[in-house]
Amino acid sequence: LTPQDLAGLMVLVTAGPTREPLDPVRYLTNRSSGKMGYALARAAAQRGARVVLVSGPTGLTPPPEVQLVPVETAQEMYEQVLQYGSGAAVVIKAAAVADYRPLQLSDQKIKKKDTQLTVQLTQNPDILAELGRRKAQGQILVGFAAETCNLQKNALDKLHRKNLDLLVANDVTLPGAGFDGDTNQVRIFGSQGQEESLPLMNKHKVAHGILDRVSRLYHSRVGG
Ligand code: C5P
Numbered sequence: 001l002t003p004q005d006l007a008g009l010m011v012l013v014t015a016g017p018t019r020e021p022l023d024p025v026r027y028l029t030n031r032s033s034g035k036m037g038y039a040l041a042r043a044a045a046q047r048g049a050r051v052v053l054v055s056g057p058t059g060l061t062p063p064p065e066v067q068l069v070p071v072e073t074a075q076e077m078y079e080q081v082l083q084y085g086s087g088a089a090v091v092i093k094a095a096a097v098a099d100y101r102p103l104q105l106s107d108q109k110i111k112k113k114d115t116q117l118t119v120q121l122t123q124n125p126d127i128l129a130e131l132g133r134r135k136a137q138g139q140i141l142v143g144f145a146a147e148t149c150n151l152q153k154n155a156l157d158k159l160h161r162k163n164l165d166l167l168v169a170n171d172v173t174l175p176g177a178g179f180d181g182d183t184n185q186v187r188i189f190g191s192q193g194q195e196e197s198l199p200l201m202n203k204h205k206v207a208h209g210i211l212d213r214v215s216r217l218y219h220s221r222v223g224g
């Protein structure tokens with residue numbers, strides 16, 4: 001039987017890629033499937049949480065008992081996450097947010113020419129960093145990091161820079177870890193420097209492993 005250790009808590013999960021439009025028919029995106037975020041949303045709902053899932057375009061079926069808030073761009077995700085985030089006890093940011101968007105959005109389809117085409121990009125807001133700045137007393141903020149090198153150093157830097165409580169890092173060069181795929185292998189870092197490695201498992205089990213850590217942290221703070 002699944003423990004009801006998140007009963008009554010609001011958990012906000014973000015998932016999937018974002019889409020950054022260039023013109024009416026083209027956009028920039030990334031390889032995120034959304035599977036890890038959807039697995040987290042499903043697992044949190046199973047453990048009794050009220051779950052809001054702010055998701056970029058994925059093609060996945062939303063889990064039962066989860067409130068889906070569909071978005072496309074990083075800017076839209078930013079607005080929805082800030083709206084729902086203030087009331088959430090736990091925010092888990094599994095989305096692969098595009099760091100950049102085209103500076104100009106053409107209202108007509110961009111025509112082919114015989115010359116090179118240069119697209120200028122501008123920075124998107126860092127949603128998680130903004131949540132870290134606004135973090136309410138007791139709120140638990142969980143970030144993800146996909147790394148290809150210096151995993152531990154990059155993970156701890158990110159955790160402190162963004163004022164997070166937990167950071168879930170995966171080495172996307174390992175077989176069976178990261179984007180696409182149904183499995184993942186992660187290391188979880190805490191803000192006091194604690195570290196825990198989970199074995200390679202399906203994303204549903206990884207999700208429960210992450211929520212075990214979230215739950216322990218929450219209950220240690222409220223003394224329950
Ligand atoms: O700094 P980096 O993008 O690697 O950090 C990844 C974490 O930050 C993820 O949890 C991701 O969802 C979040 N993020 C965000 N807004 C951005 C970029 C990343 O919330 N613009």
